[in-house]
Amino acid sequence: MNQALLMIIMSFCTGLILIITLGNIVNKPFSLLEKGLFGSCLSLLIGISCFTIKILMPFIILIYLFIINRFSCKFSYIKSIMFSVLVSINYFVCDALGNLLCRIIFGKRNDHMLLPLIYIMLTYIFAIFMSKLLGKIISRDKIEDISKNNTIYFIMGNILISFVIVSINYITNKFLNVKDIRIYIANLILFISFIVYAIFMSYLYNKYNVKNLELILKSEELKKIDEYSKTIEHLYESMRKFKHDYKNILLSINYYIEQKQYDELEQYYKNNVLTTKSFIETNDYAFTLKNIKISPLKALIASKLITANNNKINVFVDITEEIEKIYIDHIDAIRLFGILLDNAIEACIETEDKKLNFGAVYRGNSLVFIIENSCLPDTPPIFRLMEKGYSTKGEGHGMGLSNVKEILGNYENSTFNIEVANGIFRVEIWMRLIDVNLT
Amino acid sequence: MLPIIICEDNDIQRENFKGFVKDTLIKEDYSFEIKLCTNSVDKVKDYVDNLDSSGIYFLDIDLKSNINGIRLAEYIRKKDPRGYIIFITSHSEMSFLTFKYKVEALDFIIKDNLDEIKTRIEQCLKYIHEIYYSKTTNNNVIILKNEDCLHHVDINNVIFIETSTNAHKIIVHEEKRQFEISGNLKDIAPALGSNFYRSHRAYLINRKKIREIDKKNRVIHMTNGEKCLASFRYIGGLIK
Numbered sequence: 105m106n107q108a109l110l111m112i113i114m115s116f117c118t119g120l121i122l123i124i125t126l127g128n129i130v131n132k133p134f135s136l137l138e139k140g141l142f143g144s145c146l147s148l149l150i151g152i153s154c155f156t157i158k159i160l161m162p163f164i165i166l167i168y169l170f171i172i173n174r175f176s177c178k179f180s181y182i183k184s185i186m187f188s189v190l191v192s193i194n195y196f197v198c199d200a201l202g203n204l205l206c207r208i209i210f211g212k213r214n215d216h217m218l219l220p221l222i223y224i225m226l227t228y229i230f231a232i233f234m235s236k237l238l239g240k241i242i243s244r245d246k247i248e249d250i251s252k253n254n255t256i257y258f259i260m261g262n263i264l265i266s267f268v269i270v271s272i273n274y275i276t277n278k279f280l281n282v283k284d285i286r287i288y289i290a291n292l293i294l295f296i297s298f299i300v301y302a303i304f305m306s307y308l309y310n311k312y313n314v315k316n317l318e319l320i321l322k323s324e325e326l327k328k329i330d331e332y333s334k335t336i337e338h339l340y341e342s343m344r345k346f347k348h349d350y351k352n353i354l355l356s357i358n359y360y361i362e363q364k365q366y367d368e369l370e371q372y373y374k375n376n377v378l379t380t381k382s383f384i385e386t387n388d389y390a391f392t393l394k395n396i397k398i399s400p401l402k403a404l405i406a407s408k409l410i411t412a413n414n415n416k417i418n419v420f421v422d423i424t425e426e427i428e429k430i431y432i433d434h435i436d437a438i439r440l441f442g443i444l445l446d447n448a449i450e451a452c453i454e455t456e457d458k459k460l461n462f463g464a465v466y467r468g469n470s471l472v473f474i475i476e477n478s479c480l481p482d483t484p485p486i487f488r489l490m491e492k493g494y495s496t497k498g499e500g501h502g503m504g505l506s507n508v509k510e511i512l513g514n515y516e517n518s519t520f521n522i523e524v525a526n527g528i529f530r531v532e533i534w535m536r537l538i539d540v541n542l543t
Numbered sequence: 544m545l546p547i548i549i550c551e552d553n554d555i556q557r558e559n560f561k562g563f564v565k566d567t568l569i570k571e572d573y574s575f576e577i578k579l580c581t582n583s584v585d586k587v588k589d590y591v592d593n594l595d596s597s598g599i600y601f602l603d604i605d606l607k608s609n610i611n612g613i614r615l616a617e618y619i620r621k622k623d624p625r626g627y628i629i630f631i632t633s634h635s636e637m638s639f640l641t642f643k644y645k646v647e648a649l650d651f652i653i654k655d656n657l658d659e660i661k662t663r664i665e666q667c668l669k670y671i672h673e674i675y676y677s678k679t680t681n682n683n684v685i686i687l688k689n690e691d692c693l694h695h696v697d698i699n700n701v702i703f704i705e706t707s708t709n710a711h712k713i714i715v716h717e718e719k720r721q722f723e724i725s726g727n728l729k730d731i732a733p734a735l736g737s738n739f740y741r742s743h744r745a746y747l748i749n750r751k752k753i754r755e756i757d758k759k760n761r762v763i764h765m766t767n768g769e770k771c772l773a774s775f776r777y778i779g780g781l782i783k
Contacts, residue, residue, distance in 0.1 A: 422638045422639065424613070466645075467644055469691055470691040485769075487716070488768070509708075515709075518709075521692075521721065521722035523722075536691075
């Protein structure tokens with residue numbers, strides 16, 4: 105009788121712990137309702153399998169977790185499988201740990217009253233702690249998703265190995281009927297040191313990944329600056345040519361005036377000067393970012409604006425004062441302007457005017473960045489554009505403006521304004537100047 | 544009565560502009576008056592040092608260089624925060640964003656051809672006339688400040704205001720724009736009048752802009768399509 109009750113309580117706790125740890129590991133903690141619902145379902149299933157076919161239990165757990173991952177958390181197949189395995193392994197490891205500790209504490213007194221309670225509590229504490237740790241490690245770097253997956257594989261591998269070691273130890277000891285508590289303690293120490301080692305290695309690996317990404321970013325930046333320099337040189341060349349042609353034209357005009365050949369002068373003017381006038385007016389590559397003194401930012405903006413130019417967009421840059429510092433993190437700024445400029449380019453390509461204005465102005469205690477672009481009259485309302493996942497461009501897009509909002513939400517000195525008026529879409533980013541040493 | 548100040552260093556063009564402005568004033572019978580028409584930056588500075596009311600300023604930025612234009616406009620803006628500044632310039636590439644944001648210039652006129660200039664001057668004066676007279680009779684416009692950024696807001700255009708993820712900031716939603724200002728919903732509510740109702744801890748909505756109330760889910764659909772939340776406590780007050 106007591107046994108049955110015990111099993112029911114255990115299944116209930118197991119189910120609950122599994123769901124909570126799942127929430128922690130995937131960094132999407134469930135609401136109270138969801139916890140109750142999913143937990144009870146799982147507990148029920150575990151309980152049933154406990155009383156019937158014990159062997160099926162791990163499979164039931166795996167499948168159930170997989171279903172939750174896939175349909176409630178909406179992960180891809182691979183991720184769902186990975187996470188369910190990770191959660192299960194985490195649980196079993198902590199369960200084994202709890203078991204071990206209980207043996208140490210209670211020794212041979214298998215029917216001590218408090219045994220089940222302490223056992224459950226220990227398992228719970230370990231599981232929650234480990235799952236939070238795993239969750240933190242998995243979400244550590246915000247830069248690339250690829251490296252995130254690598255980290256998960258790495259951690260999974262480590263935990264798998266620890267689990268294998270523990271299980272082998274345990275089974276072997278059981279098999280050899282080892283009663284000496286010291287062996288179990290030795291195992292425990294081994295096991296814990298291995299876990300610490302694994303976590304430390306994951307951390308190092310993570311750091312390596314981040315460093316690697318920084319290097320990649322730096323080389324990208326260099327490439328962009330290169331492209332920008334080429335553009336400037338190209339511009340310089342055309343300027344030189346123009347100056348040269350212009351001098352010639354002036355000399356000719358001078359000649360006609362001296363000779364008082366006014367008819368010929370008129371002819372010459374119509375045929376030669378008016379055509380060069382059109383050259384003055386076409387703004388090819390006629391912008392300069394010389395006032396942006398922050399290299400990575402200059403590179404990014406230059407690259408985007410050159411792309412715009414290549415798409416026959418009229419780019420106008422208005423930065424009359426030197427910008428040596430921006431008051432948000434450089435990486436965030438690059439992501440920000442990348443998204444905003446991409447949006448602007450995509451929007452104004454479809455219009456007739458094709459105007460894109462980029463400006464930066466100091467006003468009082470703040471620095472404002474302005475991005476304006478011409479847009480079609482049927483542009484969706486602003487709140488639609490800011491919704492996560494909304495896009496006129498199909499699957500996988502639409503993260504832009506909501507990401508911008510998220511990035512800026514981290515900075516209390518920044519403000520984000522949007523306006524759509526008269527066929528012009530304008531975004532303003534205000535940054536209050538603060539005296540903090542940012543990179 | 545608004546004074547008009549014209550500053551342009553090319554004599555012929557200055558006379559032209561003066562003529563255009565005069566013609567418009569006579570034709571439309573605006574109560575504006577040309578108080579100063581000069582080529583000297585210093586005379587303009589002296590004028591604003593002693594001014595007694597806001598004015599309309601037509602400035603040529605090419606006064607020696609772009610930077611001088613900015614400095615003069617900043618000076619004017621400091622002394623006359625509500626004045627209307629209009630730039631006339633031959634730069635096709637002038638820094639209109641810089642001027643707009645630094646000194647809130649009203650408009651920019653490019654010296655392309657005289658007819659264009661005349662039309663644009665007329666348009667500017669018409670616009671100023673409209674705002675000037677509607678401002679004095681329109682109590683619905685309030686000024687919301689966010690550090691260095693001033694927003695002129697017509698209360699009737701505000702659909703709702705919500706709290707931002709940024710602490711101490713709120714986001715004002717209008718039909719065609721959204722902007723953040725510092726402050727909180729409690730402090731701003733009195734200034735907005737009785738049409739605004741605090742339906743939720745994070746939302747202050749304009750009753751006139753409600754399209755539909757979903758009582759069951761406690762969601763309020765606004766006229767522009769956006770959704771606001773209502774809390775259990777406050778939804779009662781809305782149904783009335």
